[in-house]
Amino acid sequence: MIRIAVCDDERPVRESIVKALGKYKTETGTDIEVLEFSDAETLLTSYPSGLDLILLDIYMPGMDGMEAAKAIREFDTEVCIIFITTMYQRAIEGYKVRAFGFIRKPVSYEEFSHELGDAIKNIERSREKDHYLNIRSSGKSFRIPVSRISYCEVRGHYVSLCVDGEVREYRCPIRELEEQLSGYGFFRCHASYLVAAEAIQEIRQNEILLKDGNIVPISQRRRKAFMSALSSYYGDTF
Numbered sequence: 001m002i003r004i005a006v007c008d009d010e011r012p013v014r015e016s017i018v019k020a021l022g023k024y025k026t027e028t029g030t031d032i033e034v035l036e037f038s039d040a041e042t043l044l045t046s047y048p049s050g051l052d053l054i055l056l057d058i059y060m061p062g063m064d065g066m067e068a069a070k071a072i073r074e075f076d077t078e079v080c081i082i083f084i085t086t087m088y089q090r091a092i093e094g095y096k097v098r099a100f101g102f103i104r105k106p107v108s109y110e111e112f113s114h115e116l117g118d119a120i121k122n123i124e125r126s127r128e129k130d131h132y133l134n135i136r137s138s139g140k141s142f143r144i145p146v147s148r149i150s151y152c153e154v155r156g157h158y159v160s161l162c163v164d165g166e167v168r169e170y171r172c173p174i175r176e177l178e179e180q181l182s183g184y185g186f187f188r189c190h191a192s193y194l195v196a197a198e199a200i201q202e203i204r205q206n207e208i209l210l211k212d213g214n215i216v217p218i219s220q221r222r223r224k225a226f227m228s229a230l231s232s233y234y235g236d237t238f
Contacts, residue, residue: 001031001032001033002030002031002032002033002052002053002120002123003033003035003048003050003051003052003053004021004032004033004034004035004051004052004053004054004055005034005035005036005037005043005048005051005053005054005055005056006018006021006034006035006036006037006055007036007037007038007039007040007043007054007055007056007057007060007065007068008038008055008056008057008060008084009038009039009057009060009061010057011038013057013084013105013107014036014038016106016107017055017084017107017112018034018036020107020109020112020113020116021034021116023109023113024112024113024116024117027113028117030120035048035051039060039061039062039063040056040060040062040063040064040065040067040068041062041063043068044063044068044071044072045139047072047075047076047140047141048141049134049136049141049143050132050134050141050143051076051079051141051143052079052080052123053079053080053081053082053119053120053123054069054072054079054080054081054082055082055084055103056068056069056081056082056083056084057083057084057085058083058084058085059085059086065083065085066083066093066094066097069081069083069094069097069099070096070097072097073097073098075140075142076141076142076143077098078126078132078143078145079143080100080119080122080123081094081097081098081099081100082099082100082101082102082103082115082116082119083099083101083102083103084102084103084105084107085102085103085104085105086104086105100115100118100119100122101115101118101119103115131145131146131147131184132144132145132146133145133146133149133161133177133180133181134180135170135172135176135177136172137170137171137172138170138171142170144161144163146181146184147198148163148164149161149162149163149186149196149199150162150163150165150195150196150199150210150211150212150214151193151194151195151196151199151210151214151216152174152177152181152186152193152194152195153192153193153216154174154191154192154193155169155192157171158170158171158172159171159172159173159174159177162210162212162214164212165212165213165214174194177194178194181194184196185197185198185233187226187229187230187233188222188226189208189216189217189218189219189222189223189226190216190217190218190219190222191219191222193216193217195208195210195216197230197233197234199211199212200230203218203227204218206218206220
């Protein structure tokens with residue numbers, strides 16, 4: 001399924017886009033779920049989990065689409081964004097938020113279906129390459145590529161994830177993370193830590209050196225089970 005959010009303050013425009021999505025779904029057999037938003041603030045405060053694509057108007061009262069895209073990129077670096085707009089002069093700004101493309105108003109179905117088809121192909125290619133961790137924290141949804149996480153640490157009711165060497169904090173039970181990360185090479189080396197096998201550089205007596213330079217502890221109580229899990233993962237002695 002491709003989960004798509006349509007955000008435009010003009011109801012007729014939203015309806016025309018939803019209609020175009022329905023036509024595309026019928027023509028191609030693509031499984032599409034559509035969510036509608038009439039303003040950027042509501043999109044941000046009620047950000048859907050597992051969102052694949054946002055069709056986003058640039059010019060809206062209050063927060064405009066470009067501002068919304070910048071805010072979204074702070075917690076969702078992977079969602080595909082296509083701007084629906086008459087303001088092509090702001091196209092250069094779109095590159096700063098890694099916009100996939102632009103569709104002109106009034107929306108032409110031919111142009112729309114072509115751009116949508118390219119976006120969906122890109123989304124499907126990304127899915128083949130990676131698995132995503134979906135977290136709901138503080139009323140927001142976050143989607144994080146598993147391959148970019150080196151470790152998870154529990155601190156009370158919060159979990160810290162190290163993503164691309166940068167630590168990010170979320171309010172989320174570690175058991176929920178373990179369930180989602182199961183089968184993707186993450187193992188518990190300590191009561192408070194899960195570590196990615198692929199991120200390990202060296203295992204020392206009481207700690208693990210990761211490829212990103214971070215160090216996480218390994219407890220004596222969990223060391224044997226941890227080493228056994230790594231051996232099974234690699235199919236040999238680590």
